[in-house]
Amino acid sequence: MERTMQMGLVGLGKMGGNMRARLRLAGHTVIGFDTDPELSDAESLADMVERLDTGPRVVWVMVPDRVVDAVVAELAGLLGTGDVIIDGGNSKWTHDGPRAQMLARAGIEYLDCGVSGGVWGITQGYALMVGGEEGTVVKVRPIFDSLKPAGEFGFVHAGGHGAGHFAKMVHNGIEYAIMEAYAEGWELLEAAGHVSSVRETFNSWREGSVIKSWLLDLAVNALNEDEHLERLAGYAEDSGEGRWTVEAALDLAVPVPNIANALFARFVSRQDESPAMRMIAAMRNQFGGHAVKDVAAGPEHVASRPGEEPAHPAEQ
Structure with missing residues:
Protein backbone atom coordinates (compact mmCIF):
# COMPACT_ATOMS: atom_id res chain seq x y z
CA MET A 1 0.00 0.00 0.00
CA GLU A 2 1.21 3.52 -0.82
CA ARG A 3 2.43 5.60 2.13
CA THR A 4 -0.39 7.80 3.42
CA MET A 5 0.08 11.39 4.45
CA GLN A 6 -1.61 14.20 6.31
CA MET A 7 -2.17 17.51 4.56
CA GLY A 8 -4.15 20.72 4.51
CA LEU A 9 -6.21 21.71 1.49
CA VAL A 10 -7.27 25.32 0.95
CA GLY A 11 -10.21 25.84 -1.42
CA LEU A 12 -12.97 23.23 -1.50
CA GLY A 13 -14.90 24.16 -4.64
CA LYS A 14 -15.74 21.78 -7.48
CA MET A 15 -12.11 20.76 -7.96
CA GLY A 16 -10.77 21.07 -4.43
CA GLY A 17 -13.72 19.34 -2.82
CA ASN A 18 -13.47 16.36 -5.16
CA MET A 19 -9.70 16.17 -4.65
CA ARG A 20 -10.25 16.03 -0.89
CA ALA A 21 -12.68 13.14 -1.37
CA ARG A 22 -10.31 11.22 -3.68
CA LEU A 23 -7.39 11.64 -1.30
CA ARG A 24 -9.45 10.49 1.66
CA LEU A 25 -10.56 7.40 -0.26
CA ALA A 26 -6.86 6.62 -0.75
CA GLY A 27 -6.30 6.74 3.00
CA HIS A 28 -4.79 10.21 3.38
CA THR A 29 -5.87 12.56 6.17
CA VAL A 30 -7.06 15.83 4.67
CA ILE A 31 -8.00 18.88 6.73
CA GLY A 32 -9.72 21.33 4.41
CA PHE A 33 -10.35 25.03 4.76
CA ASP A 34 -12.79 27.08 2.72
CA THR A 35 -14.41 30.47 3.22
CA ASP A 36 -17.74 28.61 3.03
CA PRO A 37 -18.14 27.18 6.55
CA GLU A 38 -20.44 24.44 5.27
CA LEU A 39 -17.55 23.01 3.23
CA SER A 40 -14.72 23.69 5.64
CA ASP A 41 -13.16 21.32 8.18
CA ALA A 42 -11.30 24.15 9.95
CA GLU A 43 -12.37 27.56 11.18
CA SER A 44 -9.39 29.38 9.68
CA LEU A 45 -6.04 28.83 7.97
CA ALA A 46 -4.39 29.01 11.37
CA ASP A 47 -6.75 26.37 12.76
CA MET A 48 -6.06 24.11 9.76
CA VAL A 49 -2.27 24.38 10.16
CA GLU A 50 -2.49 23.87 13.92
CA ARG A 51 -4.31 20.57 13.37
CA LEU A 52 -1.52 19.24 11.13
CA ASP A 53 1.18 17.07 12.67
CA THR A 54 4.62 18.66 12.80
CA GLY A 55 7.36 17.86 10.28
CA PRO A 56 6.85 18.25 7.42
CA ARG A 57 3.46 19.87 7.07
CA VAL A 58 1.99 19.95 3.56
CA VAL A 59 -0.65 22.43 2.39
CA TRP A 60 -2.22 22.28 -1.07
CA VAL A 61 -3.72 25.59 -2.26
CA MET A 62 -6.63 25.37 -4.72
CA VAL A 63 -7.90 28.94 -5.09
CA PRO A 64 -8.20 31.47 -7.96
CA ASP A 65 -4.99 33.13 -9.16
CA ARG A 66 -6.04 36.55 -7.89
CA VAL A 67 -5.96 35.40 -4.25
CA VAL A 68 -3.09 32.88 -4.29
CA ASP A 69 -0.45 35.38 -3.13
CA ALA A 70 -2.57 36.49 -0.16
CA VAL A 71 -3.21 32.88 0.91
CA VAL A 72 0.45 31.89 0.46
CA ALA A 73 1.63 34.94 2.42
CA GLU A 74 -0.63 34.02 5.34
CA LEU A 75 0.51 30.39 5.22
CA ALA A 76 4.15 31.54 5.19
CA GLY A 77 3.58 33.04 8.63
CA LEU A 78 2.09 29.79 9.92
CA LEU A 79 4.47 27.17 8.46
CA GLY A 80 8.18 26.63 8.98
CA THR A 81 11.37 25.00 7.76
CA GLY A 82 10.82 21.85 5.72
CA ASP A 83 7.09 22.41 5.27
CA VAL A 84 5.64 22.37 1.75
CA ILE A 85 3.11 24.56 -0.08
CA ILE A 86 1.67 23.27 -3.37
CA ASP A 87 -0.24 25.68 -5.61
CA GLY A 88 -2.59 23.52 -7.67
CA GLY A 89 -4.74 26.31 -9.09
CA ASN A 90 -4.69 27.84 -12.57
CA SER A 91 -2.00 30.33 -11.61
CA LYS A 92 0.18 32.32 -13.98
CA TRP A 93 3.54 30.58 -14.30
CA THR A 94 5.54 33.81 -14.02
CA HIS A 95 4.41 34.14 -10.39
CA ASP A 96 5.93 30.82 -9.32
CA GLY A 97 9.63 31.74 -9.31
CA PRO A 98 9.22 34.83 -7.10
CA ARG A 99 6.80 32.95 -4.86
CA ALA A 100 9.27 30.07 -4.41
CA GLN A 101 12.09 32.51 -3.59
CA MET A 102 9.95 34.29 -1.00
CA LEU A 103 9.03 31.03 0.71
CA ALA A 104 12.60 29.72 0.56
CA ARG A 105 13.71 32.61 2.78
CA ALA A 106 11.43 31.15 5.46
CA GLY A 107 12.68 27.61 4.79
CA ILE A 108 9.37 26.60 3.17
CA GLU A 109 9.46 24.48 0.02
CA TYR A 110 7.16 25.21 -2.92
CA LEU A 111 5.72 23.30 -5.88
CA ASP A 112 3.46 24.53 -8.66
CA CYS A 113 1.08 21.91 -9.99
CA GLY A 114 -1.16 22.23 -13.02
CA VAL A 115 -4.25 20.06 -12.56
CA SER A 116 -6.62 18.81 -15.26
CA GLY A 117 -9.61 16.56 -14.84
CA GLY A 118 -12.52 18.79 -13.94
CA VAL A 119 -15.44 17.30 -12.06
CA TRP A 120 -14.59 13.83 -13.42
CA GLY A 121 -11.24 13.68 -11.64
CA ILE A 122 -12.72 12.30 -8.43
CA THR A 123 -13.28 8.94 -10.15
CA GLN A 124 -10.98 9.01 -13.18
CA GLY A 125 -8.02 10.78 -11.60
CA TYR A 126 -6.31 14.06 -12.41
CA ALA A 127 -3.54 14.83 -14.88
CA LEU A 128 -0.80 16.51 -12.86
CA MET A 129 2.01 18.73 -14.18
CA VAL A 130 4.47 19.66 -11.43
CA GLY A 131 7.21 22.28 -11.24
CA GLY A 132 9.84 22.55 -8.51
CA GLU A 133 12.74 20.77 -6.88
CA GLU A 134 13.01 16.98 -7.25
CA GLY A 135 13.52 16.48 -3.51
CA THR A 136 10.26 18.26 -2.72
CA VAL A 137 8.40 16.24 -5.35
CA VAL A 138 9.68 13.01 -3.77
CA LYS A 139 8.61 14.20 -0.31
CA VAL A 140 4.96 14.56 -1.34
CA ARG A 141 4.82 11.96 -4.14
CA PRO A 142 2.22 9.78 -2.34
CA ILE A 143 -0.26 12.66 -2.71
CA PHE A 144 0.38 12.91 -6.45
CA ASP A 145 0.18 9.13 -6.86
CA SER A 146 -3.27 9.09 -5.23
CA LEU A 147 -4.62 11.98 -7.30
CA LYS A 148 -3.35 10.80 -10.71
CA PRO A 149 -5.19 8.19 -12.79
CA ALA A 150 -4.36 4.55 -12.24
CA GLY A 151 -1.74 3.36 -14.71
CA GLU A 152 1.47 4.64 -16.19
CA PHE A 153 0.47 8.11 -17.32
CA GLY A 154 -1.11 11.23 -15.81
CA PHE A 155 1.84 12.66 -13.87
CA VAL A 156 4.92 14.59 -14.96
CA HIS A 157 7.62 16.48 -13.09
CA ALA A 158 7.81 19.08 -15.84
CA GLY A 159 10.84 20.99 -14.56
CA GLY A 160 11.76 23.76 -12.17
CA HIS A 161 9.50 26.34 -10.55
CA GLY A 162 6.90 27.57 -13.05
CA ALA A 163 7.19 24.55 -15.36
CA GLY A 164 4.07 22.90 -13.98
CA HIS A 165 1.85 25.92 -14.50
CA PHE A 166 3.45 26.65 -17.87
CA ALA A 167 2.66 23.10 -19.03
CA LYS A 168 -0.93 23.42 -17.78
CA SER A 269 -19.43 34.85 -28.31
CA ARG A 270 -19.98 37.64 -25.79
CA GLN A 271 -21.43 40.02 -28.36
CA ASP A 272 -25.12 40.00 -29.22
CA GLU A 273 -24.11 41.10 -32.68
CA SER A 274 -20.48 41.42 -33.73
CA PRO A 275 -19.49 45.02 -34.57
CA ALA A 276 -16.55 43.62 -36.57
CA MET A 277 -18.93 41.59 -38.72
CA ARG A 278 -21.00 44.71 -39.36
CA MET A 279 -17.84 46.45 -40.62
CA ILE A 280 -17.00 43.48 -42.82
CA ALA A 281 -20.52 43.58 -44.29
CA ALA A 282 -20.17 47.33 -44.89
CA MET A 283 -16.81 46.96 -46.66
CA ARG A 284 -18.10 44.11 -48.83
CA ASN A 285 -20.96 46.37 -49.85
CA GLN A 286 -18.54 49.20 -50.69
CA PHE A 287 -16.21 47.24 -52.95
CA GLY A 288 -18.51 44.57 -54.32
CA GLY A 289 -22.05 45.82 -54.08
CA HIS A 290 -23.00 42.90 -51.86
CA ALA A 291 -26.45 43.16 -50.38
CA VAL A 292 -26.51 43.87 -46.63
CA LYS A 293 -29.34 43.91 -44.13
CA ASP A 294 -30.43 47.31 -42.87
CA VAL A 295 -31.33 46.55 -39.26
CA ALA A 296 -32.91 49.96 -38.66
CA ALA A 297 -35.24 49.56 -41.64
CA GLY A 298 -36.47 46.16 -40.54
CA PRO A 299 -35.69 42.56 -41.46
CA GLU A 300 -37.12 42.83 -44.98
CA HIS A 301 -35.01 45.79 -46.06
CA VAL A 302 -31.73 45.00 -47.79
CA ALA A 303 -29.47 47.87 -48.84
CA SER A 304 -27.56 47.80 -52.10
CA ARG A 305 -24.31 49.43 -53.21
CA PRO A 306 -24.24 53.20 -52.55
CA GLY A 307 -26.02 55.17 -55.24
CA GLU A 308 -28.31 52.35 -56.32
CA GLU A 309 -31.85 51.49 -55.44
CA PRO A 310 -32.27 48.97 -52.62
CA ALA A 311 -32.25 45.41 -53.84
CA HIS A 312 -35.41 43.37 -53.49
CA PRO A 313 -34.98 40.47 -51.05
CA ALA A 314 -35.72 38.00 -53.86
CA GLU A 315 -32.76 39.31 -55.84
CA GLN A 316 -30.12 38.44 -53.21
Whole structure:
Protein backbone atom coordinates (compact mmCIF):
# COMPACT_ATOMS: atom_id res chain seq x y z
CA MET A 1 0.00 0.00 0.00
CA GLU A 2 1.21 3.52 -0.82
CA ARG A 3 2.43 5.60 2.13
CA THR A 4 -0.39 7.80 3.42
CA MET A 5 0.08 11.39 4.45
CA GLN A 6 -1.61 14.20 6.31
CA MET A 7 -2.17 17.51 4.56
CA GLY A 8 -4.15 20.72 4.51
CA LEU A 9 -6.21 21.71 1.49
CA VAL A 10 -7.27 25.32 0.95
CA GLY A 11 -10.21 25.84 -1.42
CA LEU A 12 -12.97 23.23 -1.50
CA GLY A 13 -14.90 24.16 -4.64
CA LYS A 14 -15.74 21.78 -7.48
CA MET A 15 -12.11 20.76 -7.96
CA GLY A 16 -10.77 21.07 -4.43
CA GLY A 17 -13.72 19.34 -2.82
CA ASN A 18 -13.47 16.36 -5.16
CA MET A 19 -9.70 16.17 -4.65
CA ARG A 20 -10.25 16.03 -0.89
CA ALA A 21 -12.68 13.14 -1.37
CA ARG A 22 -10.31 11.22 -3.68
CA LEU A 23 -7.39 11.64 -1.30
CA ARG A 24 -9.45 10.49 1.66
CA LEU A 25 -10.56 7.40 -0.26
CA ALA A 26 -6.86 6.62 -0.75
CA GLY A 27 -6.30 6.74 3.00
CA HIS A 28 -4.79 10.21 3.38
CA THR A 29 -5.87 12.56 6.17
CA VAL A 30 -7.06 15.83 4.67
CA ILE A 31 -8.00 18.88 6.73
CA GLY A 32 -9.72 21.33 4.41
CA PHE A 33 -10.35 25.03 4.76
CA ASP A 34 -12.79 27.08 2.72
CA THR A 35 -14.41 30.47 3.22
CA ASP A 36 -17.74 28.61 3.03
CA PRO A 37 -18.14 27.18 6.55
CA GLU A 38 -20.44 24.44 5.27
CA LEU A 39 -17.55 23.01 3.23
CA SER A 40 -14.72 23.69 5.64
CA ASP A 41 -13.16 21.32 8.18
CA ALA A 42 -11.30 24.15 9.95
CA GLU A 43 -12.37 27.56 11.18
CA SER A 44 -9.39 29.38 9.68
CA LEU A 45 -6.04 28.83 7.97
CA ALA A 46 -4.39 29.01 11.37
CA ASP A 47 -6.75 26.37 12.76
CA MET A 48 -6.06 24.11 9.76
CA VAL A 49 -2.27 24.38 10.16
CA GLU A 50 -2.49 23.87 13.92
CA ARG A 51 -4.31 20.57 13.37
CA LEU A 52 -1.52 19.24 11.13
CA ASP A 53 1.18 17.07 12.67
CA THR A 54 4.62 18.66 12.80
CA GLY A 55 7.36 17.86 10.28
CA PRO A 56 6.85 18.25 7.42
CA ARG A 57 3.46 19.87 7.07
CA VAL A 58 1.99 19.95 3.56
CA VAL A 59 -0.65 22.43 2.39
CA TRP A 60 -2.22 22.28 -1.07
CA VAL A 61 -3.72 25.59 -2.26
CA MET A 62 -6.63 25.37 -4.72
CA VAL A 63 -7.90 28.94 -5.09
CA PRO A 64 -8.20 31.47 -7.96
CA ASP A 65 -4.99 33.13 -9.16
CA ARG A 66 -6.04 36.55 -7.89
CA VAL A 67 -5.96 35.40 -4.25
CA VAL A 68 -3.09 32.88 -4.29
CA ASP A 69 -0.45 35.38 -3.13
CA ALA A 70 -2.57 36.49 -0.16
CA VAL A 71 -3.21 32.88 0.91
CA VAL A 72 0.45 31.89 0.46
CA ALA A 73 1.63 34.94 2.42
CA GLU A 74 -0.63 34.02 5.34
CA LEU A 75 0.51 30.39 5.22
CA ALA A 76 4.15 31.54 5.19
CA GLY A 77 3.58 33.04 8.63
CA LEU A 78 2.09 29.79 9.92
CA LEU A 79 4.47 27.17 8.46
CA GLY A 80 8.18 26.63 8.98
CA THR A 81 11.37 25.00 7.76
CA GLY A 82 10.82 21.85 5.72
CA ASP A 83 7.09 22.41 5.27
CA VAL A 84 5.64 22.37 1.75
CA ILE A 85 3.11 24.56 -0.08
CA ILE A 86 1.67 23.27 -3.37
CA ASP A 87 -0.24 25.68 -5.61
CA GLY A 88 -2.59 23.52 -7.67
CA GLY A 89 -4.74 26.31 -9.09
CA ASN A 90 -4.69 27.84 -12.57
CA SER A 91 -2.00 30.33 -11.61
CA LYS A 92 0.18 32.32 -13.98
CA TRP A 93 3.54 30.58 -14.30
CA THR A 94 5.54 33.81 -14.02
CA HIS A 95 4.41 34.14 -10.39
CA ASP A 96 5.93 30.82 -9.32
CA GLY A 97 9.63 31.74 -9.31
CA PRO A 98 9.22 34.83 -7.10
CA ARG A 99 6.80 32.95 -4.86
CA ALA A 100 9.27 30.07 -4.41
CA GLN A 101 12.09 32.51 -3.59
CA MET A 102 9.95 34.29 -1.00
CA LEU A 103 9.03 31.03 0.71
CA ALA A 104 12.60 29.72 0.56
CA ARG A 105 13.71 32.61 2.78
CA ALA A 106 11.43 31.15 5.46
CA GLY A 107 12.68 27.61 4.79
CA ILE A 108 9.37 26.60 3.17
CA GLU A 109 9.46 24.48 0.02
CA TYR A 110 7.16 25.21 -2.92
CA LEU A 111 5.72 23.30 -5.88
CA ASP A 112 3.46 24.53 -8.66
CA CYS A 113 1.08 21.91 -9.99
CA GLY A 114 -1.16 22.23 -13.02
CA VAL A 115 -4.25 20.06 -12.56
CA SER A 116 -6.62 18.81 -15.26
CA GLY A 117 -9.61 16.56 -14.84
CA GLY A 118 -12.52 18.79 -13.94
CA VAL A 119 -15.44 17.30 -12.06
CA TRP A 120 -14.59 13.83 -13.42
CA GLY A 121 -11.24 13.68 -11.64
CA ILE A 122 -12.72 12.30 -8.43
CA THR A 123 -13.28 8.94 -10.15
CA GLN A 124 -10.98 9.01 -13.18
CA GLY A 125 -8.02 10.78 -11.60
CA TYR A 126 -6.31 14.06 -12.41
CA ALA A 127 -3.54 14.83 -14.88
CA LEU A 128 -0.80 16.51 -12.86
CA MET A 129 2.01 18.73 -14.18
CA VAL A 130 4.47 19.66 -11.43
CA GLY A 131 7.21 22.28 -11.24
CA GLY A 132 9.84 22.55 -8.51
CA GLU A 133 12.74 20.77 -6.88
CA GLU A 134 13.01 16.98 -7.25
CA GLY A 135 13.52 16.48 -3.51
CA THR A 136 10.26 18.26 -2.72
CA VAL A 137 8.40 16.24 -5.35
CA VAL A 138 9.68 13.01 -3.77
CA LYS A 139 8.61 14.20 -0.31
CA VAL A 140 4.96 14.56 -1.34
CA ARG A 141 4.82 11.96 -4.14
CA PRO A 142 2.22 9.78 -2.34
CA ILE A 143 -0.26 12.66 -2.71
CA PHE A 144 0.38 12.91 -6.45
CA ASP A 145 0.18 9.13 -6.86
CA SER A 146 -3.27 9.09 -5.23
CA LEU A 147 -4.62 11.98 -7.30
CA LYS A 148 -3.35 10.80 -10.71
CA PRO A 149 -5.19 8.19 -12.79
CA ALA A 150 -4.36 4.55 -12.24
CA GLY A 151 -1.74 3.36 -14.71
CA GLU A 152 1.47 4.64 -16.19
CA PHE A 153 0.47 8.11 -17.32
CA GLY A 154 -1.11 11.23 -15.81
CA PHE A 155 1.84 12.66 -13.87
CA VAL A 156 4.92 14.59 -14.96
CA HIS A 157 7.62 16.48 -13.09
CA ALA A 158 7.81 19.08 -15.84
CA GLY A 159 10.84 20.99 -14.56
CA GLY A 160 11.76 23.76 -12.17
CA HIS A 161 9.50 26.34 -10.55
CA GLY A 162 6.90 27.57 -13.05
CA ALA A 163 7.19 24.55 -15.36
CA GLY A 164 4.07 22.90 -13.98
CA HIS A 165 1.85 25.92 -14.50
CA PHE A 166 3.45 26.65 -17.87
CA ALA A 167 2.66 23.10 -19.03
CA LYS A 168 -0.93 23.42 -17.78
CA MET A 169 -1.26 26.77 -19.55
CA VAL A 170 -0.25 25.22 -22.87
CA HIS A 171 -2.53 22.25 -22.14
CA ASN A 172 -5.47 24.64 -21.79
CA GLY A 173 -4.48 26.51 -24.95
CA ILE A 174 -4.59 23.23 -26.87
CA GLU A 175 -7.95 22.50 -25.23
CA TYR A 176 -9.29 25.83 -26.54
CA ALA A 177 -8.26 24.94 -30.11
CA ILE A 178 -9.70 21.42 -30.01
CA MET A 179 -13.01 22.64 -28.60
CA GLU A 180 -13.23 25.34 -31.26
CA ALA A 181 -12.63 22.78 -34.03
CA TYR A 182 -15.38 20.51 -32.69
CA ALA A 183 -17.71 23.49 -32.32
CA GLU A 184 -17.12 24.71 -35.89
CA GLY A 185 -17.62 21.20 -37.28
CA TRP A 186 -20.84 20.83 -35.29
CA GLU A 187 -22.20 24.12 -36.63
CA LEU A 188 -21.35 23.14 -40.21
CA LEU A 189 -23.07 19.75 -39.83
CA GLU A 190 -26.14 21.41 -38.30
CA ALA A 191 -26.32 23.76 -41.27
CA ALA A 192 -26.21 20.87 -43.75
CA GLY A 193 -29.81 19.81 -44.24
CA HIS A 194 -28.87 16.45 -45.74
CA VAL A 195 -27.08 15.31 -42.55
CA SER A 196 -29.96 13.61 -40.74
CA SER A 197 -28.39 13.37 -37.28
CA VAL A 198 -25.48 15.48 -36.19
CA ARG A 199 -25.52 13.87 -32.75
CA GLU A 200 -25.14 10.37 -34.18
CA THR A 201 -22.43 11.56 -36.54
CA PHE A 202 -20.44 12.89 -33.58
CA ASN A 203 -21.20 9.67 -31.72
CA SER A 204 -19.83 7.57 -34.58
CA TRP A 205 -16.46 9.30 -34.30
CA ARG A 206 -15.94 8.07 -30.73
CA GLU A 207 -14.45 4.76 -31.90
CA GLY A 208 -12.01 4.14 -34.72
CA SER A 209 -11.67 7.81 -35.66
CA VAL A 210 -8.41 9.75 -35.53
CA ILE A 211 -10.26 12.63 -33.87
CA LYS A 212 -11.75 10.63 -31.01
CA SER A 213 -11.08 12.15 -27.59
CA TRP A 214 -12.53 12.71 -24.15
CA LEU A 215 -13.67 16.16 -25.27
CA LEU A 216 -15.61 14.46 -28.09
CA ASP A 217 -17.20 12.15 -25.51
CA LEU A 218 -18.24 15.21 -23.49
CA ALA A 219 -19.63 16.88 -26.62
CA VAL A 220 -21.80 13.81 -27.27
CA ASN A 221 -22.95 13.88 -23.63
CA ALA A 222 -24.09 17.47 -24.16
CA LEU A 223 -25.89 16.58 -27.40
CA ASN A 224 -27.63 13.67 -25.65
CA GLU A 225 -28.99 16.15 -23.12
CA ASP A 226 -29.96 18.82 -25.67
CA GLU A 227 -29.62 17.53 -29.25
CA HIS A 228 -29.49 20.91 -30.96
CA LEU A 229 -28.14 22.87 -27.96
CA GLU A 230 -31.24 25.02 -28.00
CA ARG A 231 -31.29 25.54 -24.24
CA LEU A 232 -27.80 27.05 -24.10
CA ALA A 233 -26.72 30.63 -24.74
CA GLY A 234 -23.85 30.91 -27.20
CA TYR A 235 -21.50 32.43 -24.63
CA ALA A 236 -18.13 31.01 -23.56
CA GLU A 237 -15.94 32.51 -20.84
CA ASP A 238 -12.15 32.22 -20.91
CA SER A 239 -10.26 31.17 -17.78
CA GLY A 240 -7.23 33.37 -18.44
CA GLU A 241 -4.87 30.58 -19.44
CA GLY A 242 -5.79 30.94 -23.11
CA ARG A 243 -4.69 34.57 -22.93
CA TRP A 244 -1.48 33.64 -21.14
CA THR A 245 -0.71 31.02 -23.79
CA VAL A 246 -0.99 33.60 -26.57
CA GLU A 247 1.08 36.08 -24.55
CA ALA A 248 3.83 33.48 -24.06
CA ALA A 249 3.75 32.66 -27.76
CA LEU A 250 4.23 36.33 -28.59
CA ASP A 251 7.16 36.59 -26.16
CA LEU A 252 8.79 33.49 -27.65
CA ALA A 253 7.89 34.27 -31.29
CA VAL A 254 6.10 30.94 -31.62
CA PRO A 255 3.12 30.91 -34.03
CA VAL A 256 -0.08 29.61 -32.39
CA PRO A 257 -2.79 30.73 -34.86
CA ASN A 258 -5.32 28.06 -33.94
CA ILE A 259 -5.09 28.68 -30.20
CA ALA A 260 -5.27 32.45 -30.76
CA ASN A 261 -8.29 32.08 -33.02
CA ALA A 262 -10.05 29.89 -30.45
CA LEU A 263 -9.46 32.54 -27.79
CA PHE A 264 -10.79 35.35 -29.97
CA ALA A 265 -13.81 33.22 -30.91
CA ARG A 266 -14.77 33.22 -27.23
CA PHE A 267 -14.65 37.01 -27.23
CA VAL A 268 -17.00 37.08 -30.24
CA SER A 269 -19.43 34.85 -28.31
CA ARG A 270 -19.98 37.64 -25.79
CA GLN A 271 -21.43 40.02 -28.36
CA ASP A 272 -25.12 40.00 -29.22
CA GLU A 273 -24.11 41.10 -32.68
CA SER A 274 -20.48 41.42 -33.73
CA PRO A 275 -19.49 45.02 -34.57
CA ALA A 276 -16.55 43.62 -36.57
CA MET A 277 -18.93 41.59 -38.72
CA ARG A 278 -21.00 44.71 -39.36
CA MET A 279 -17.84 46.45 -40.62
CA ILE A 280 -17.00 43.48 -42.82
CA ALA A 281 -20.52 43.58 -44.29
CA ALA A 282 -20.17 47.33 -44.89
CA MET A 283 -16.81 46.96 -46.66
CA ARG A 284 -18.10 44.11 -48.83
CA ASN A 285 -20.96 46.37 -49.85
CA GLN A 286 -18.54 49.20 -50.69
CA PHE A 287 -16.21 47.24 -52.95
CA GLY A 288 -18.51 44.57 -54.32
CA GLY A 289 -22.05 45.82 -54.08
CA HIS A 290 -23.00 42.90 -51.86
CA ALA A 291 -26.45 43.16 -50.38
CA VAL A 292 -26.51 43.87 -46.63
CA LYS A 293 -29.34 43.91 -44.13
CA ASP A 294 -30.43 47.31 -42.87
CA VAL A 295 -31.33 46.55 -39.26
CA ALA A 296 -32.91 49.96 -38.66
CA ALA A 297 -35.24 49.56 -41.64
CA GLY A 298 -36.47 46.16 -40.54
CA PRO A 299 -35.69 42.56 -41.46
CA GLU A 300 -37.12 42.83 -44.98
CA HIS A 301 -35.01 45.79 -46.06
CA VAL A 302 -31.73 45.00 -47.79
CA ALA A 303 -29.47 47.87 -48.84
CA SER A 304 -27.56 47.80 -52.10
CA ARG A 305 -24.31 49.43 -53.21
CA PRO A 306 -24.24 53.20 -52.55
CA GLY A 307 -26.02 55.17 -55.24
CA GLU A 308 -28.31 52.35 -56.32
CA GLU A 309 -31.85 51.49 -55.44
CA PRO A 310 -32.27 48.97 -52.62
CA ALA A 311 -32.25 45.41 -53.84
CA HIS A 312 -35.41 43.37 -53.49
CA PRO A 313 -34.98 40.47 -51.05
CA ALA A 314 -35.72 38.00 -53.86
CA GLU A 315 -32.76 39.31 -55.84
CA GLN A 316 -30.12 38.44 -53.21
